[in-house]
Amino acid sequence: KNSHNWTDTAISYVAGKIWNGASLNGTSSFIEIPDSVDLRYQTGWVNGNLSVSIWYKPTNTTGVQTLIWKWDNGSASTDWIIYQNWGTITGAILWWADQAATWSVLSAGTWCHIVMTIDSSKNIAVYINGSSSATATNSTSPTYWTYDPVRIGQNSSTNWMNWVVDLVQIFSSELAS
Numbered sequence: 001k002n003s004h005n006w007t008d009t010a011i012s013y014v015a016g017k018i019w020n021g022a023s024l025n026g027t028s029s030f031i032e033i034p035d036s037v038d039l040r041y042q043t044g045w046v047n048g049n050l051s052v053s054i055w056y057k058p059t060n061t062t063g064v065q066t067l068i069w070k071w072d073n074g075s076a077s078t079d080w081i082i083y084q085n086w087g088t089i090t091g092a093i094l095w096w097a098d099q100a101a102t103w104s105v106l107s108a109g110t111w112c113h114i115v116m117t118i119d120s121s122k123n124i125a126v127y128i129n130g131s132s133s134a135t136a137t138n139s140t141s142p143t144y145w146t147y148d149p150v151r152i153g154q155n156s157s158t159n160w161m162n163w164v165v166d167l168v169q170i171f172s173s174e175l176a177s
Contacts, residue, residue, distance in 0.1 A: 006033045016166030017055040017111045022152075026059070026162025030154040035147050038172035039070060050080060051117040051171040054152075057164045061087040061106040065161040067114075068152045068168065082116055083159070089114065089128075103134045117174045 010029035013020045022031060033039065040050075054068060061084065069081035083090050088104045103126055106112075115127040126133045152168060153161040 004033045004036060004039070006031055008032075014164060016164060017057070017113075018167040021055075021057070021164040021166035023164050024153040024161045026065075026160050028160070030160075031152040031165075031168075033150040033152075033170075035149050039150055039170055040147075049117075049119055049172065049174040051115065051169075051173060051175040052080070052082065053113070053115045053167070053169040053171075053175070054082070055111060055113050055166040055168075057111045058084065058106055058108050059162045059164075061108050064159050065163070066151070066154055066159045067161060067163070067165070068150065070148070070150050080116075080118065082114065084161075103128065115175060119174045 008022065008029070008031045010025060011031065012023045012025075012029075014023045015021065022029075024030065052068060056067060058065075063084075063086065065084040067082045067084065067089070069083070081090075084106060087106050089106055090103070113129050117125045117127075122137055124134075124136045126135070150170065152165060153163075
């Protein structure tokens with residue numbers, strides 16, 4: 001529905017899964033989308049529904065690497081996030097480190113498609129390569145809502161992603177299963 005302008009830093013473009021993919025170097029590259037109401041997951045304020053779809057190909061599966069998140073650069077608060085934690089993809093709504101769900105699905109050098117949906121009751125559903133992978137419910141209410149950008153590939157001075165990403169889509173609605 002809405003298109004958003006974005007900026008990139010230290011990105012190179014390579015053959016992707018769908019179109020040209022963004023190759024992130026693991027040390028300084030990222031993509032940033034400025035804040036917008038339709039990018040926020042906030043129960044009771046917007047509509048409390050959000051879906052994120054992204055194609056990615058991990059270069060390696062070691063360490064902690066951030067795939068995509070609605071971030072706050074100044075604190076640990078996050079509206080939503082998908083990240084790698086030592087070979088495991090983790091999709092979570094984080095409010096002061098309250099993790100909602102974890103899925104083990106990574107394979108270095110292989111394209112994968114992940115969709116994370118969050119509804120107004122804070123239920124999370126994750127689909128990997130078109131198959132239902134996991135569901136969870138986050139019981140914590142947000143203590144802080146970030147007005148910062150969406151970032152792909154990095155969340156702070158650490159956790160840089162060394163992957164190729166392609167066709168990132170964010171919806172302010174829950175995609176039907």
